[in-house]
Amino acid sequence: MSTPTLPPGLAIQKADERIMTLNVGPQHPGSGHMRIIVQIDGDYIVACDPDPGYVHRGEEKMAEYRNYVLNIPHLERPVIHDSCNILYPYVLGAEELLGLEITERAKYVRVIASELNRCVYTMYWLAIYGIFLGHSTMFMWPAGDRELLIDLLEKMTGARVTHSYFIPGGIRNDLPANFEDVCLRQVNYFEKRIKEYADVFYDNPILLSRTEKTGILTRENAIRLGTTGSVLRASGVDYDVRKKEPYDVYDELDFQTNVMKSGDSYARSRIPWLDMMESCRIIRDALQKMPKSGSVRVKLKPNPKGAIGSVYKRIESGRGALGCYIVSDKKAEPYRVKLSVPSFRNLIALPHLLIGEKLGNMPSVYWSLNYWPVEADR
Amino acid sequence: MLKDLITPQNANVFVGKLGDILERAIDKPLGYAINWGRIWSLWPVHIETACCSVEFGAASSPRYDVERFGIIEAFGSLRQCDLVVVQGTITRKMAPRLRLVYDQMPEPKYVIAMGACAITGGLYFDSYNVLPGIDGVLPVDVYVPGCPPRPETLIQGCMLLQEKIKRMKARKIV
Amino acid sequence: MSSESEKKMVEKKPEDSKPTTAKATEKPAAKPAAKKPVPAKTPPKEEPELPAFEKGIGDKIIEKFGDQTAVSFVKPDRVGIKVNRESIHDVAEFARDVLNYDHVDSVAGVDYPVDKEIEVVYHLSSYTDPTLSRQILELATRAQREDEPIPGNDATKLPSLRDVFYSVEFHEREVFEMLGVYFEGHPDNRRLLLPEDWADLPPLRKDFRNKGR
Numbered sequence: 001m002s003t004p005t006l007p008p009g010l011a012i013q014k015a016d017e018r019i020m021t022l023n024v025g026p027q028h029p030g031s032g033h034m035r036i037i038v039q040i041d042g043d044y045i046v047a048c049d050p051d052p053g054y055v056h057r058g059e060e061k062m063a064e065y066r067n068y069v070l071n072i073p074h075l076e077r078p079v080i081h082d083s084c085n086i087l088y089p090y091v092l093g094a095e096e097l098l099g100l101e102i103t104e105r106a107k108y109v110r111v112i113a114s115e116l117n118r119c120v121y122t123m124y125w126l127a128i129y130g131i132f133l134g135h136s137t138m139f140m141w142p143a144g145d146r147e148l149l150i151d152l153l154e155k156m157t158g159a160r161v162t163h164s165y166f167i168p169g170g171i172r173n174d175l176p177a178n179f180e181d182v183c184l185r186q187v188n189y190f191e192k193r194i195k196e197y198a199d200v201f202y203d204n205p206i207l208l209s210r211t212e213k214t215g216i217l218t219r220e221n222a223i224r225l226g227t228t229g230s231v232l233r234a235s236g237v238d239y240d241v242r243k244k245e246p247y248d249v250y251d252e253l254d255f256q257t258n259v260m261k262s263g264d265s266y267a268r269s270r271i272p273w274l275d276m277m278e279s280c281r282i283i284r285d286a287l288q289k290m291p292k293s294g295s296v297r298v299k300l301k302p303n304p305k306g307a308i309g310s311v312y313k314r315i316e317s318g319r320g321a322l323g324c325y326i327v328s329d330k331k332a333e334p335y336r337v338k339l340s341v342p343s344f345r346n347l348i349a350l351p352h353l354l355i356g357e358k359l360g361n362m363p364s365v366y367w368s369l370n371y372w373p374v375e376a377d378r
Numbered sequence: 379m380l381k382d383l384i385t386p387q388n389a390n391v392f393v394g395k396l397g398d399i400l401e402r403a404i405d406k407p408l409g410y411a412i413n414w415g416r417i418w419s420l421w422p423v424h425i426e427t428a429c430c431s432v433e434f435g436a437a438s439s440p441r442y443d444v445e446r447f448g449i450i451e452a453f454g455s456l457r458q459c460d461l462v463v464v465q466g467t468i469t470r471k472m473a474p475r476l477r478l479v480y481d482q483m484p485e486p487k488y489v490i491a492m493g494a495c496a497i498t499g500g501l502y503f504d505s506y507n508v509l510p511g512i513d514g515v516l517p518v519d520v521y522v523p524g525c526p527p528r529p530e531t532l533i534q535g536c537m538l539l540q541e542k543i544k545r546m547k548a549r550k551i552v
Numbered sequence: 553m554s555s556e557s558e559k560k561m562v563e564k565k566p567e568d569s570k571p572t573t574a575k576a577t578e579k580p581a582a583k584p585a586a587k588k589p590v591p592a593k594t595p596p597k598e599e600p601e602l603p604a605f606e607k608g609i610g611d612k613i614i615e616k617f618g619d620q621t622a623v624s625f626v627k628p629d630r631v632g633i634k635v636n637r638e639s640i641h642d643v644a645e646f647a648r649d650v651l652n653y654d655h656v657d658s659v660a661g662v663d664y665p666v667d668k669e670i671e672v673v674y675h676l677s678s679y680t681d682p683t684l685s686r687q688i689l690e691l692a693t694r695a696q697r698e699d700e701p702i703p704g705n706d707a708t709k710l711p712s713l714r715d716v717f718y719s720v721e722f723h724e725r726e727v728f729e730m731l732g733v734y735f736e737g738h739p740d741n742r743r744l745l746l747p748e749d750w751a752d753l754p755p756l757r758k759d760f761r762n763k764g765r
Contacts, residue, residue, distance in 0.1 A: 144441055160436075325658065
C-alpha cells in the first residue's frame with residue numbers, strides 16, 4: 001500500500017496500536033484546575049502524569065517583598081474558603097519570631113473560626129465530589145447548607161470567604177454581641193442536616209458500588225508516600241496534628257479523630273464527613289469554655305522586625321497537615337516563606353492509585369484525595 | 379404603473395424602502411425572539427481558572443440559584459456553550475489554553491471577566507507568572523469587580539450581559 | 553525575646569501533655585527533669601536548659617557522623633542539623649533506619665547569595681513511632697551557587713533522597729525548577745509548576761526580582 005501524499009506541514013507518525021494518550025485537561029468537568037495526562041489501554045489506565053501549575057501565582061516569592069502583616073491577604077488566597085487554616089501556621093510562626101503572646105480569648109476564637117472553616121471547606125469539597133459522580137442532589141445540599149456557616153463567618157469577620165481574620169498578635173476584631181447563641185443554634189441545625197447525608201449519599205448503593213474497593217491505598221504506602229489528612233486516616237493511620245502536637249487550646253477541648261481501615265475511595269470520602277461532626281462538638285465545647293471578655297489583639301509596632309532564625313509550625317486543616325517554614329533575618333520582610341500544603345503532599349498518591357484503574361473511576365479516585373488544585377500550586 | 383415609477387435613477391430609493399419595510403416587519407421581531415432565546419439560556423463553559431471558582435460554584439447553590447436565569451453549568455462539551463466566565467487569576471500557563479477554549483466555541487459567544495485578577499491582575503500585580511488582566515487574550519464583554527465578587531454581584535454582571543445582548547444585532551450582516 | 557518565649561513553651565509542656573494518650577507519656581517523663589527555669593535576674597547571656605529528648609536525637613547523629621554534621625538548634629519538638637553535601641544521603645538513611653523517621657513533610661530551598669550557597673532543608677517526621685509524633689527533624693545541606701545558572705548542567709547539584717524517602721519526589725522537582733538545584737539520582741528532574749517555556753532565571757533566587765520591585 002503506498003503512503004498517501006500529505007499537505008505540507010503534516011507528517012505521519014506511527015502510534016502505538018493499543019495505548020492512547022488523553023489530556024484530562026484544564027477544561028474538563030472532572031479535573032478541576034489542573035491537567036492529568038493519562039495513557040489508556042482500552043479502558044484501563046497504564047500511565048499517569050499529573051500536570052499542576054495552572055494556578056501557580058508565585059505566593060512564596062511575593063511574600064519576600066511584603067512585611068509580616070501585608071502578607072496576610074495574599075497568603076490566604078490559595079484556599080479562599082479555608083483561609084483561616086492556611087494562615088494559621090504562618091501566624092503562629094510570625095508570633096514566635098516577633099515574640100508575641102496572645103490572649104486566651106483570642107485562642108478560643110481562633111479555634112472556633114478554624115473549625116468553621118474546616119466545615120465550610122469540606123462541604124464545598126463534598127459538593128464537587130457529588131457533581132463529579134453525577135449526583136447533583138449532593139451538589140445542591142452541601143452547597144446550600146454551607147451557607148449557614150458562611151453567615152456565621154460573615155458575622156465574625158465581615159467577609160464570606162478570604163476572611164483575613166488571623167493576624168500576628170491575635171485576631172482582627174472581637175466577636176459581635178450575642179454571637180454565642182446564634183452560633184450554637186446554627187451549629188446544632190447544621191449537625192442535624194449533615195446527619196441526613198447518610199441517607200442520600202453514604203448509604204446510596206450506587207455510590208457504594210462506584211467507590212468501594214477502588215483506589216485502595218494500603219497503610220504502608222500511605223506512610224511511605226507521606227500522605228496526610230483524611231487520605232492517611234482512611235488507610236488506618238491515626239495521626240492528627242490537633243491531637244499529636246496541640247496548638248492554641250486544642251489540648252483543652254474534647255474530641256476524637258476518626259480512622260477507617262479500608263483505604264478505598266469510600267473511606268476517603270467518609271472521613272471528612274465524620275470529622276465535620278467532631279468539629280461541631282469542638283465549636284460547642286469552645287463556646288462554653290471561652291473566657292467571656294478580654295482583649296483579642298496585641299498591639300503591634302509599625303513594621304515589626306522578626307528575630308534571626310527559622311521556625312516551622314504546623315496545623316491540621318480541612319485537607320491535612322499544613323506547615324509553614326519561615327526564615328527571618330531581622331528585617332520587616334521575611335527572608336523566605338515556604339508553605340507545605342497537604343494537597344501537594346497528597347499529589348504523589350495520584351499516579352500511584354490511578355494505574356490499573358478504569359478510566360471511568362478516575363474522577364472518584366482523584367477527587368477523593370481531598371485535593372484542592374489552587375492550594376497545591378500556591 | 380410600477381414600472382413607470384421605478385426609473386434607473388430612483389431604483390435604489392425603492393430598494394432601500396423595501397429593505398426598511400422588511401427589516402421592520404420581519405427582522406426586528408425575529409431579532410427580539412432570537413435575543414430572548416440567547417438571554418435566557420447562557421451556558422458557561424466548565425473551566426475554573428483560579429479561586430473565584432468557589433464563588434461561582436456558590437452562585438449555583440440553592441441560596442443564590444443562578445439557574446433561574448438559565449445559566450446552567452453545562453457539564454458536557456464546550457461546543458454547546460456560549461459564555462466564558464474567566465474566574466480569577468490567569469497565569470501564563472493557562473492563557474493559551476483559555477484562548478484555545480474560546481476559539482473552539484461556536485458563535486455567538488460572550489466573555490465575563492470575574493474578579494479583580496481577571497480585570498487587571500488584582501492582588502497579584504507583581505507576580506512573575508500572572509497576566510495583568512485577560513483583556514489582551516480575550517475580548518471581554520462585562521467586567522465584574524470584587525475579590526472574590528459575591529454571588530449577587532456575579533448575578534448582577536450576568537444581568538448586565540443580558541442588557542447588552544438585547545441591544546445587539548441578532549444576526550451578523552455580512 | 554525569642555528565648556523567653558522558648559522558655560514559656562518549655563515550661564508549658566508538663567501541663568498540656570497530660571490529657572494526651574498513654575503512649576506519649578514516656579517522652580514527657582524525660583522533660584520535667586530538664587525543666588529548671590532559669591531565673592530572669594541572671595545575666596542575659598546564660599542559655600536556658602535544652603530539652604533532653606531533642607538533645608538526645610541531636611547527639612545520636614553527631615556521635616555517628618562526627619564532623620560531617622553540626623547541630624544548628626535544639627528547640628522543643630524541633631531539632632536542626634546541618635549536614636555536609638556528601639553525607640546527606642547516609643544521614644537520611646540513619647534517620648530512617650535507626651531513628652524511625654519515615655517520611656518527609658516538606659523540602660524547602662533557601663537562596664543565600666552572600667554565602668554563594670543554596671540551602672535545601674528537609675523536614676522529617678514520623679507516623680509510626682509514638683515517641684516521635686511531635687518531633688520534626690530538620691536536615692539542612694548546602695549546594696554551591698553559580699551566578700549564571702544553567703539548571704541541570706552546572707555545579708549546583710545535590711544527591712537526591714528519593715530512594716531513601718519516596719515522598720520527596722515532587723518536592724525535589726519543585727526545588728529544581730524554583731532554585732536550579734539538580735538532584736542526582738532523581739529519575740525525573742522535570743518542571744512541575746512553572747510554564748513549559750520558562751527561560752528566565754529560577755524564580756526563587758534572590759537576583760530574580762518581581763515586576764517593579
